[in-house]
Amino acid sequence: MIWSNILIYFVIVPLLVLGGLAFSKSMKAIRTVVVTGATALMVLAAYLVIEFLQIRAAGVTDEMVLTGSWVWYAPFNIHLALGVDGISVVMIVLSAFIVFAGVFASWKIDPLPKQYFLWFFLLSTGVFGFFISIDLFTMFMFYEVALIPMYLLIGVWGSGNKNYSAMKLTLMLMGGSAFLMLGLIGIYFHSSANVNELTMNIVEIAQNNAIPHSWQMWLFPAVFVGFGVLGAMFPFHTWSPDGHASAPTAVSMLHAGVLMKLGGYGCFRIAIYLMPFAAHELGWIFLILTGVSVVYGAFSACVQSDLKYINAYSSVSHCGLVLFAILMYNTTAMTGAIMQMLSHGLMTALFFALIGMIYGRTHTRDIRKMGGLMQIMPYLGVCYVIAGMASLGLPGLSGFVSEMTIFIGSFQNSDTFHRVFTIVACSSIVVTAVYILRVVGKLLYGKVQDPHHLELTDAVWHERFATIVLIAAVAAIGCFPNFFESIIKDTFTPGGIYDGILATIGQPLPWM
């Protein structure tokens, strides 16, 4: 019975919130509904972690647990197939956290709060749906569900050049989807050696491993680029700075925090999981692109003057590191990549939340026009410094753990090509320090630039609450990394399907 699977409730709850919102009249009712919904999601996520750990403790070693499959459209074998492994679990937890914090960050959204939250929860439906599905078609469907609300959220509630940004973001991501669609259909038609047994189920496709090598060679790039666009891979990242700059606070949070992770997750779960041969043959091209992303994003961030642009480029750099690590094809680096997704999600959400709060007070995001904010709003200032420290990899916060895991993992590849790129990626820690400290120095320290800023107030309770939730999560990962890593690593347990995949793709290429 479908209702007995806990995973489906991650989709049901946001949909219920949508229904509840439709009937709420006052601001108070809206808030009650959204807070209840977001809290319910948090509780569900916590319950899922416990349940997952119990299942694993009980000795179940399946690839995916909590699976369930219900026929949706028989002619194409489309199922509503659900299932999670360690990676999906942490991604779901991440999404729940960000949705929760996002609700509090958009407490005073204006105008049309009801419609705003409608789109916001539709977006989260898509996000959760994507992470719980293991059927290609449903994944793609939820992916699209997550993308479309973005257009309206930015177009209506955004700021600055919002129509351009919303259009650009949507079109570029749609362009990516077109590649993706192509790739997915291609995979479907080669999913099994037997024409009568074609399937959309990821686990089955991976077990069949029937996609001909010649097909993999072009399906892999299509899928990887399709998801890479969302993962802000160079040179398909330009939607990100404009999109983030125009988006309202909570949307930036959700977008940078969770949506960009859909890209990384998709690259991992579909491109590499299903097409190991092509991943092995073509990985190096994407490795170069993502390596460039890492450094390029960081250097770009050094000269921006808009807070959101700085952060968007910083995201390009950090998300580049995610894809970079996935392409290193070993367990440690991949674990690091997932950690980095988690860490970057929380940290960027925190950043965007703070930027939104600062912007809401000063009405400018230009760092040249601000200064000395530490004296005026010490709470926000301290939070900003913490977020910055997490971003530049201070031990004890999440960024350090994930970056180090990635670097140690990447360095296990013994050929010069991978080594050189690892060192290049390492150098981003210095550049990151440069731009973070530049912002902190200009924005928070120094003399107050604008006398009007002296009258501004510090954070209020719902803002404090949103930031504390995120900071606590960042610090928890930073201090107790082994707990999170053990959940993620569970996916790569020896003897599983990843053994075969890693054995295929982990080999150095002949010319390396």
Place this chain on the structure above:
Amino acid sequence: MFLFLGLMTTKLSKKVAGTLGTIGLGACLVIGYTAALTYFASGSLEPIKVLDTVWIDFSQIAEGFSINLGIYLDPISAMMLIVVTTISFLVHLYSNGYMDDAHLIKYGHEAEGGVKHGFQRYFAFLSLFTFSMLGLVLATNIFQMYIFWELVGVSSYLLIGFYYTDPAAIHASKKAFITTRFADLGFLIGILILSYYTQTFDFDTLINGSSSAISTMQGTSFLGCSVLCWAMTCIFIGGAGKSAMFPLHIWLPDAMEGPTPVSALIHAATMVVAGVYLVARLFPLYLIAEGSLIVITVVGAFTAFYAAAIACAQTDIKRILAFSTISQIAFMITSLGVARPEYHEGVGYMASMFHLFTHAMFKACLFLVAGAVIYRVHSNESGKMGGLHKYMPIASIACLVGCLAISGIFPFAGFFSKDEILVAAYANNTLWGLWMSMVAGMTAFYMFRLYYLVFWWDKPDYEAHGHHAPKEAPMVMTLPLIILSVATCVIGFLPFSDYITYNHEPLHAGHDWTVIISSTVIALIGIGLATVLYFKKNDKPAKMANAARGLWTAANKRFYMDELYMFITHNIIFQTICRPIAWFDRAIIDGTMNMFANITNAASYAIRKFQSGSIQSYVWIYLVGALAIAVVSMLCLI
């Protein structure tokens, strides 16, 4: 017990009162001393490892490969434990007096909204620093060291930028963090290389247990050097960054923008010697990779001279002390660089640690004197001081003791440790010995120049600007001075050579009288020269400066290293890398994307005409199309 020590300091960093911080540190001090003395008294100098817990597990790479957090006690970490807790405690005590007034001096006249809650924030950062530093010295593995290495970097950043409304302080803190971060990149790469081959981070295993992996590293050659050599040199880059070795020294003089007790604690006694400690910790590996030891010697010896030369021409008293710190740390580094088991049983190693220990005491003492003077005179410039021995006798005596110690005069602490370093240098190569002796002479000269300029020279009119005449600092500030001065007088007699040696075996080397006598003579010459020039106000120094104007200016401007760096970072990296990339992103990549959009738009406008709705044009197009198809099919048929 040690975990408790670490935990307590973190807890303290949240509680925010000076007294509480000091008492907490006092407790740390007691625990630290008990631990260290118990360890030394136990008779066995074998390393002890406790509470080693897995922090991140990499068992998928190799069995037992993980990042651990724990406590490691061996002679040098026990010694560092004593240094860190002592200095930190005294600095906490001292800060209770200094910080009370310090921001009034610096920011009292400014508009409202100056630095608020400074006192609590200050103690929180100071405790955070002490916690991280203890974590660093007690690290069981190289990665734990790296973790705390970053943490001390951040606490240093926060403390240098303590006066965060002052542009100079912000700039200095940024510079310190980025420079050391750059060096840490080297450290990280070194760790990566080392751990790839040995599959461990653990010090014990690295040093004792993995000889086969080490020999593989030695055998593998990369760009003309063995991989081990590369790894160890990379790690040394990290150490050089923290320890302000040339050319990564530029952050330390600027770091003097922080409060003076901070300079004493972090930038003189503890954090900056982390690099020395790192090299000492991995010394057995360095002995195998001799190439990197040579790099270390050269860098150390050059820095020692370079910094001493600059120190002779500075006027800001904290800058003089900063360069003197650089120079003294370079002594320790050189001493490690020249140490070999075959020369006097590796006396250099022991000398370096000994000097680290004594230097921490007398340099902290000197910095605290400087703090006391600044506290009363309200300026860092030696030009505004002079004749203070009458007003501040205790500070004057403490300063004299410190200067004698750093110059290496019997029976003060510096004499013993510096002599050992010179012995080690002569044993390795006479050239190094002569070079280091010369630098030692310069040290004596500039330190006494400082002493005379502050406490003798000529008395400026202190009361002219509405200030009160300077007087002795309050008791909480003078007490640490007295304690440190006394320590400076006696610690030289500690039997260091019995406990701290590279192979845990007591050392039997006797005294080398030639070195003792020659170095004392050189120091006396330096002191004499300073006395002639700076004891009383005269125009000889100005004349000399005029005579060698170019050299003086160059030294005063620190040989233009900062300008060079500014040029590289701003003009080269920012202007030729960052800006073009940003432009490229907007114009080329984004331009391409926009071009697609524009082409699509243009195309739709172009074909819009076809949907005009007029039947005539549809029929017309239909006819043309039909004709075209007809022609084509005819052609095909033919």
